Amino acid sequence: MDSYKIAALIRGGNFPLAYVYPRSMRATRDLLRRRTGLVRHGADLQAHVVNTTSQYNLPPNKVNLKNVSAREQLGRTFDDPLVQRNIDLDMAVLECYHRELS
Numbered sequence: 001m002d003s004y005k006i007a008a009l010i011r012g013g014n015f016p017l018a019y020v021y022p023r024s025m026r027a028t029r030d031l032l033r034r035r036t037g038l039v040r041h042g043a044d045l046q047a048h049v050v051n052t053t054s055q056y057n058l059p060p061n062k063v064n065l066k067n068v069s070a071r072e073q074l075g076r077t078f079d080d081p082l083v084q085r086n087i088d089l090d091m092a093v094l095e096c097y098h099r100e101l102s
Contacts, residue, residue: 035101038097038100038101039097039101041097042093042094042097042098042101045090045093045094046065046090046094048090049061049065049074049087049090049091052078052083052086052087053077056078056080056083058077058078061074061077065091065094066098071091071094071095074087074091075087075088075091
């Protein structure tokens, strides 16, 4: 049954052809795939900061987390030292990602 379906797809021109990535571009492809994962994780960390702010019923932050001064301002937002440490950890990882991805 599977062979029949594959043959029908090939006959109709609907079967995707495989693409062998050129050897010279494979390292670039892998680096871009890795970068995509890091950017997504950075977005998750930024969302965590926003969600934590709303979780503790604080006014929403109108700061751009790409700016160093904004990240420093965020360091004075939470009263609980454990929550603040959690946010500081997010900011430290985001700083590292920003430095490396630049």
